[in-house]
Amino acid sequence: MIDAHLIERIQDHRAHVSVIGQGYVGLPLAVEFARAGFTVTGVDVDLDRVGALNVGRSSTPDVASEDLTALLHAGRYGATSDFAVLEESDVVVICVPTPLGKSKDPDISFVVAAAEQAARRFRPAQLVILESTTYPGTTEEVLLPLFEARRAQVGVNCFLAFSPERIDPTNQNFKVRDIPKVVGGITPACRRLASLLYRQIVATVVEVSSPKVAELAKLYENVFRNVNIALANEFALMCRRLGVSTREVIDAAATKPFGFLPFYPGPGIGGHCIPVDPNYLAWKMRLNGYEARFIHLADQINRAMPDYVVELVTQALNEQRRCLNGAKILALGVAYKRGVGDTRESPALEILARLRDKGAGIAYADPYVPSIILDGVQLKAIELSDQDLAAADCVLILTDHPDFDYRRVVEVAPLVVDTRNATWGYPARAGQVTRL
Numbered sequence: 001m002i003d004a005h006l007i008e009r010i011q012d013h014r015a016h017v018s019v020i021g022q023g024y025v026g027l028p029l030a031v032e033f034a035r036a037g038f039t040v041t042g043v044d045v046d047l048d049r050v051g052a053l054n055v056g057r058s059s060t061p062d063v064a065s066e067d068l069t070a071l072l073h074a075g076r077y078g079a080t081s082d083f084a085v086l087e088e089s090d091v092v093v094i095c096v097p098t099p100l101g102k103s104k105d106p107d108i109s110f111v112v113a114a115a116e117q118a119a120r121r122f123r124p125a126q127l128v129i130l131e132s133t134t135y136p137g138t139t140e141e142v143l144l145p146l147f148e149a150r151r152a153q154v155g156v157n158c159f160l161a162f163s164p165e166r167i168d169p170t171n172q173n174f175k176v177r178d179i180p181k182v183v184g185g186i187t188p189a190c191r192r193l194a195s196l197l198y199r200q201i202v203a204t205v206v207e208v209s210s211p212k213v214a215e216l217a218k219l220y221e222n223v224f225r226n227v228n229i230a231l232a233n234e235f236a237l238m239c240r241r242l243g244v245s246t247r248e249v250i251d252a253a254a255t256k257p258f259g260f261l262p263f264y265p266g267p268g269i270g271g272h273c274i275p276v277d278p279n280y281l282a283w284k285m286r287l288n289g290y291e292a293r294f295i296h297l298a299d300q301i302n303r304a305m306p307d308y309v310v311e312l313v314t315q316a317l318n319e320q321r322r323c324l325n326g327a328k329i330l331a332l333g334v335a336y337k338r339g340v341g342d343t344r345e346s347p348a349l350e351i352l353a354r355l356r357d358k359g360a361g362i363a364y365a366d367p368y369v370p371s372i373i374l375d376g377v378q379l380k381a382i383e384l385s386d387q388d389l390a391a392a393d394c395v396l397i398l399t400d401h402p403d404f405d406y407r408r409v410v411e412v413a414p415l416v417v418d419t420r421n422a423t424w425g426y427p428a429r430a431g432q433v434t435r436l
């Protein structure tokens with residue numbers, strides 16, 4: 001039986017929602033609840049972030065600072081690092097990081113720390129939802145015992161569920177409210193209550209039979225992406241040997257109106273999710289005596305791409321009777337993907353460090369990333385100009401930010417290695433542009 005009072009508070013948007021972790025995932029979610037009329041508290045251990053949020057400075061591109069300010073003024077959103085607020089909360093959603101440890105095993109210490117805080121402050125009639133991407137079994141094997149140890153009766157006075165976050169930062173077409181929410185509860189009552197909550201802010205909620213199904217659904221999505229990117233990357237290596245354009249072949253294949261989804265090659269994988277999440281599943285399967293072969297192969301291929309890019313730059317220079325040692329390389333973009341300033345796991349950093357190791361002089365332009373650290377040394381971004389493009393021995397496109405004028409790059413730069421097909425369609429001189 002679900003607590004009628006809690007149902008009512010959720011339906012009337014009177015429930016107090018606390019979202020633990022105010023990063024790329026937690027802040028947009030908190031803001032969406034606040035926009036719907038809930039009173040929302042963002043809880044974060046990062047004091048600087050809490051301070052910034054409370055004066056209306058957003059930490060993610062998906063939340064405009066003006067929107068945050070309006071919600072602060074309306075008293076519908078506030079941030080804190082004091083977990084005591086969880087005692088007053090009807091709903092607690094956990095959106096903390098799930099990175100890999102040094103040995104590439106899952107590090108769920110942030111999830112455990114956040115869940116311990118919530119369990120310690122548990123009071124009857126609370127809904128607790130984990131959104132962080134994690135290995136199958138986390139909600140049942142790790143979170144459930146924490147709450148049971150505090151005498152919570154899960155499915156009776158405590159409702160525990162997993163619902164993976166699927167946000168794609170900067171995606172203008174699909175924001176929190178447009179992306180269907182998958183929900184799996186420890187009991188049917190947990191699932192129904194979590195589903196009711198999300199129906200207040202998203203159009204489609206998909207209920208599944210257990211938290212494990214929901215945890216696996218998210219991992220399958222990311223493994224699917226990782227494997228298909230690896231396939232496109234390996235395909236690029238094959239096309240090069242056969243002397244054809246990878247892009248032309250993939251675009252031709254993509255004209256098939258069914259049964260095909262185009263993925264394109266790139267300099268490697270980056271960000272918080274795709275290079276990390278498949279390892280969560282592979283680790284769990286290893287514990288179950290099974291090697292996740294596709295995951296390992298995809299990882300191997302994707303991680304070899306930075307070396308391949310270095311090889312392409314070396315070859316391109318060689319064809320101009322230049323060597324890498326002493327060459328001036330100008331990189332365009334260092335973020336892991338278009339339109340963001342996020343350099344976590346960005347292959348660009350690895351590529352630039354290797355080029356510098358081999359004696360190349362490195363400069364970079366990236367309107368979203370003012371500086372980077374390469375092997376402990378800080379490098380500042382330059383304002384891109386025609387003179388820079390003309391003076392570089394090789395312009396290396398690593399992120400296809402929408403801010404660069406790629407036609408101009410091809411017009412001015414003597415030599416271009418384009419790992420993102422950003423210059424596709426712009427006329428180039430023979431041997432001037434190498435594309436993946």
Ligand SMILES: NC(=O)c1ccc[n+]([C@@H]2O[C@H](COP(=O)([O-])OP(=O)(O)OC[C@H]3O[C@@H](n4cnc5c(N)ncnc54)[C@H](O)[C@@H]3O)[C@@H](O)[C@H]2O)c1
Binds near residue numbers: 024272
């Ligand atoms: N970024 C994405 O595009 C994306 C998309 C889907 C899912 N995810 C998943 O969502 C989860 C969160 O990712 P993110 O990108 O928002 O991370 P993030 O690093 O942007 O933000 C996490 C926030 O949690 C805070 N935090 C860490 N430990 C805490 C604790 N114990 N208590 C309170 N706050 C704590 C950090 O200070 C930080 O502000 C991860 O599991 C990630 O895999 C991320």
